[in-house]
Amino acid sequence: MSTKIQAIRGMNDILPEKTIFWRVVERKLSDILIGYGYQELRLPLLEKTALFQRVIGEVTDIVEKEMYTFDDRNGESLSLRPEGTAGCVRAMIEHGLLRNTIQKIWYNGAMFRYEKPQKERYRQFHQIGVEVYGLSTADIDAEILLMTARFWQVLGLKDLELQINSLGSSVARATYREKLVEYFSNNLEQLDEDSHRRLHSNPLRILDSKNPDLKTLIENAPQLLDYLDDESKQHFEQLQMFLNDAGLKYTINPRLVRGLDYYNKTVFEWVTTKLGSQGTVCAGGRYDGLVEQLGGSNTPAIGFALGLERLIALLEAEQLFQNTKENQPHIYLMMVGNEALIKGLSLAEQLRNEFPQLKLITHCGGGNFKNQFKKADKSGAKWALILGETELANQQIGFKNLREEQPQQSFSRSDLITHLKSLL
């Protein structure tokens, strides 16, 4: 309805029935990250537009047409972050955290891209980002991949596929890019409209085209792996050796190129076929030149981003949230009558003191027994505590199991606490 104010297109409310999944996933992933020695960084949502222009590349779609950009009151151009690496590198340099040291960093938060919304692609979306600075050897590339594999294992996901590739040094990549442009330019008449455009913006992307008409042309194109410099070749071989040794399965996808300009050497994606055309759940790679490009000292780096919406959608598709009891209350406290309300609220606080982990809902708003039992049942609580006139007169508290057929019991306050201790 046009008179109602609606959320901005592509920006979703995450409702209570879903936030529980988010909390579970975020907690499991952050536990793993902390277990590998990563430290959390919290970054602003807004940065100067120039930062993204320099980091992501002037001619990429992200910078050209997908950023939420506006002028600050002092006339400076600001943008909502379309990805996390730029702000992370900026912050690391700004606070001098990259001087002669290794840093392992993670962050979690919203990113913004002005794209047409689609299945699991939104204008505000959430990523967990991971970045490592100061390590140039392939062992860290391998460890990062092993850690992501652990993510899926802990969450119960089985059918994500790991694809890896090497883009080589920036020099090798540039040489290859020239060869590729030359090759496609000689076959211009075979290219479709999209690929014509990509010839100037990101020719490596043509290799990834979904257009079947281009299949032969792409198969005969120069291969990136043939242009790798020796150092990158060796790095890539070492990475494979580490992965083989650790038993992590992967496929080498020579057409795997990343959209952002800053990558070199190792790039990778974890992909699924279960989310329609948005199959990439987690992706990243090495970006050894970026820190220096932004004014820091020469610092090798590698990182990745994980799309939380996609990950959670995949977990839902695989029905892996079935037995989440995270939110199930232990107790629903029913109170009928004014006197019961007064006694009940103090009882509830006493129980909370006694059992800090207790999930207890007190019935507020009055109502008869039938009404309160209905709400107790709907709350999902395991047990109902019942306080009415009879109980008050006898100084007792009714106790009823709402999930199993058992006779209703009656306890004094101290007996109730003893009983709960045996149950919780």
Add this chain to the structure above:
RNA sequence: GUGAAUGUAGCUCAGUCGGUAGAGCUCUGGAUUGUGAUUCCAGCGGUCGUGGGUUCGAGCCCCAUCGUUCACCCCA
């Protein structure tokens, strides 16, 4: 940015040839005056996305617009 589908109750949907709107679920109450989840009965709930047009008459036909969905592009 390109293309297609779609919009009726809080949710999922029906609505015939154009004749002023229906079901299930949810919610509330009752059957049962202190016992939920089952059953039965009743009730609440609508500017048919919005604005225009055609028509004696539009949920239905036409135009525009907004939203949603899926795909392309791009990407997590």
